[in-house]
Structures are given as structure tokens and as C-alpha cells.
Amino acid sequence: MAAYRRVVAVHAAGARHGSPEPMLATLRPVPASGDGVAVEWKYDGQRTAVVVDPTGTWIVSRNGVDVSRTFPELAAIGDEFGGRRVILDGEIVAVDAQGRPSFTRLQRRWPQHRRPTPTLLREVPVRVLAFDIVALGNRSLTGLPYCERRDILAELTDGLTSPVLTVPQSFSDVSPADMLQIAGQHGMEGVVVKRVDSPYVSGRTTLWTKHPVRSTAQLLIVAFWHAGGPGGARSVGSVLLAGHNAAGDLVVVGQVGTGFSASTRRHLFELLDPIRRTDPPVVSAPEVPGAVWVQAETVGEVAYREYVAGRWLRHTSWKGLRDAVDPATVAVPPVTAPLDP
Structure with missing residues (x-):
């Protein structure tokens, strides 16, 4: 066995x-055809x-x-x-x-x-x-x-x-892309596409592929951590993200440390290092050991799976800088799941 x-x-x-x-x-791109596969939520x-x-x-x-x-x-x-x-x-x-x-x-x-x-x-x-x-x-x-x-x-x-x-x-004989769209409309996590002829194989395999629903948000970088390893002193490992709430206060909503290329990490350091500050630009600043606070003027876009009220974004990944966005207009993303009592 x-x-x-x-x-x-x-x-x-x-x-x-x-x-x-x-x-x-x-994790793979959504198949163009539903032939020979079954789709599950x-x-x-x-x-x-x-x-x-x-x-x-x-x-x-x-x-x-x-x-x-x-x-x-x-x-x-x-x-x-x-x-x-x-x-x-x-x-x-x-x-x-x-x-x-x-x-x-x-x-x-x-x-x-x-x-x-x-x-x-x-x-x-x-x-x-x-x-x-x-x-x-x-x-x-x-x-x-x-x-x-x-x-x-x-x-x-x-x-x-x-x-x-x-x-x-x-579900068989259905479009995986259509199923993923339905999943997004109903607040579900995504779909899994499985070859109908696939045996049960231990470990990671492309016989089954997963396709999560992802939301995106444009947020302000308010702090960064240095990357580890050689050259890390002049490279960004991850960044702290914030947006304006309904009262106009700038509040932290999450952190992202994936999705960066090596060149992006160096470029972000070049942008953020000159705008360091000693105090946080956000209200109710969390404890973030090792973080370097910066002026809240750099906007980036992230993808994420869920934003829970009172907590941080889940499963974030970096999409890129958004220089054309006015920092004053950056708001916290809509809540996708309430804080469980």
C-alpha cells in the first residue's frame, strides 16, 4: 500500500x-476545459x-x-x-x-x-x-x-x-472557471479539480489541482522587516500594511512576505529606507519586534484569501506597487468574515 x-x-x-x-x-491555473475532470468545492x-x-x-x-x-x-x-x-x-x-x-x-x-x-x-x-x-x-x-x-x-x-x-x-462535465466564479460569489474558498482517472497518490500531485478565490486590496506600507541571508541588510523581507478606517484613522490590517522577487525586495528597500520614522504612523500600533516604521506614503496591492473583522488579512501575497493611487484614499478592505464571538 x-x-x-x-x-x-x-x-x-x-x-x-x-x-x-x-x-x-x-496550485495551478484553472483548466480551460472540464473534460476528464471532476470539480469539488x-x-x-x-x-x-x-x-x-x-x-x-x-x-x-x-x-x-x-x-x-x-x-x-x-x-x-x-x-x-x-x-x-x-x-x-x-x-x-x-x-x-x-x-x-x-x-x-x-x-x-x-x-x-x-x-x-x-x-x-x-x-x-x-x-x-x-x-x-x-x-x-x-x-x-x-x-x-x-x-x-x-x-x-x-x-x-x-x-x-x-x-x-x-x-x-x-461535479463533472462543468467548467472549472465557472465553478470558481460561483465559489467567489458565495464566499467560498475556491475549487479543487480532480482527474476522474486519478489513483490515490500520497503527497503533492498535479492529478488534483487547487484554485482558491482571491481578493485584492491596495494598502499603505507602514513598516518593513529586513530580509535574512546575504544582502538582507539592504533588502526587504516583509512589509506591514494599513488602511484608513471609517473614522479616517490609519490602522494596521496585515503583513505580506510572499510574492516578492529578489529585485523587488531590493527596490522596496530603496524606496522605504529614506522615509524611516521613529514612531508608528498608525493608531493602536501592534507590537512588531524588529520592524522599521516608515512614512505612510507607499501604496502596494496584495492578494488575500480572507479579512476577518478585528484580525489581519489571511494568506497574503504581494502583487506590486501602485504609484498612481493617492495614499489618502487607501481604505481598509471589506470584511469577508466576522470576528467569531
Whole structure:
């Protein structure tokens, strides 16, 4: 079973259980055609394997850690399979008030290995969205094509009654680009495109590709950190970003350290080094050890996945400078997810 690795799942009986090493999608441009592929929604949650056998149910994280204690309600998944050994691949999600998976909400169930209080279990319920099956009984299904594994999963879960297990829909003969547009319109994270003939292959592969919905914002650079390594003293590693809120105050909204070329890092240093200042140009300045404050006059554009009220932009990447934008007009981006109570 090449798609498996053995991990020690520690539980009361001290037994050992196999968990699948997950098949990981690769970030790629959206395919022009939907021929030969299936499209699934991309969910903002925690990747997991659900290992069920006659002795119990185990929830195993992407890196092979038993997190059953963190999500005790998911043990009920085992009741659906009548004592048969099953290994599912899926995503643990917690939904927001709009019914959409919210990574921010899910984080309330962390740190891992901490058993949640009854109050937390009520306030932040979770479920597994199972999108693949890699073993049934003593048989590995990893060599079967995706379409056959999905058929087996559908048959196995027909009449499913568990409130903590859902099999999300898989769409075929559709345009991946159209699906990504729909995902953006409904505040979803994106789509995953899967070859219908793909076996289950451990690790990163282009047989599955991921396509996140990304928003962009034009923001002011208010501080920078030096890059590490040779030449880092005259190069920017990352920058702190801010925008004006409704009251007109300049407030920090995030940080970006990816998407820069080496030449861009040097060019940014040349722009920012002459406009250093000793005090922050923002209100309610956060603690940012090692940062160099600068005048708030340089506008850049970033892509990001989510902006949570009261927190920072998530999954940012640098797009470029925007010299034509008046710094006075730069505003904080619209909130894409509320701060979870």
C-alpha cells in the first residue's frame, strides 16, 4: 500500500492504527476545459483521515497526529459503518452563521489534544466533509480511479444519518472557471479539480489541482522587516500594511512576505529606507519586534484569501506597487468574515 504510512495513534487501549498519507492538490491555473475532470468545492477547514474499525474510530491529522481527543463528537462516525473497517479522507469544518465553513471559527477548537468543554462543543460544533475513501475492509482502494472511489463512497454512505459526517457533491462535465466564479460569489474558498482517472497518490500531485478565490486590496506600507541571508541588510523581507478606517484613522490590517522577487525586495528597500520614522504612523500600533516604521506614503496591492473583522488579512501575497493611487484614499478592505464571538 504505497499510499499509506504507519503512525502510532495513541488511545486508551494503546492500539496501533494505519492512517492514509493524504493526496495533496497543487496550485495551478484553472483548466480551460472540464473534460476528464471532476470539480469539488474547496473547504476552509482541517484535513483529516477518519479511521474506523471494529474497536473504535480515530481522527488523524494531515501530519499523522491523532486528534480524536480534540474532536470527540466525530467518534460517532464509526456508528455508520456497522463494524466494517473504513478509512475516509476529508476535511473537518466548523460553519459560520451563513452556513459556510470558517477556519477562524474552527480555530476555537484548538490547540490540538485539548479536550473541549461542553460549552465549546455546543458553541462550535464540527463535522467531517468526506470527499474520498481509501480503504474498505482489508482492501486498499488507492489504486482505483477517483470516479470509482467516489461511487464506492456514495454507495457506502447512502442513507447517511450522522450529523457529523457529510459527503459533499462532486461535479463533472462543468467548467472549472465557472465553478470558481460561483465559489467567489458565495464566499467560498475556491475549487479543487480532480482527474476522474486519478489513483490515490500520497503527497503533492498535479492529478488534483487547487484554485482558491482571491481578493485584492491596495494598502499603505507602514513598516518593513529586513530580509535574512546575504544582502538582507539592504533588502526587504516583509512589509506591514494599513488602511484608513471609517473614522479616517490609519490602522494596521496585515503583513505580506510572499510574492516578492529578489529585485523587488531590493527596490522596496530603496524606496522605504529614506522615509524611516521613529514612531508608528498608525493608531493602536501592534507590537512588531524588529520592524522599521516608515512614512505612510507607499501604496502596494496584495492578494488575500480572507479579512476577518478585528484580525489581519489571511494568506497574503504581494502583487506590486501602485504609484498612481493617492495614499489618502487607501481604505481598509471589506470584511469577508466576522470576528467569531
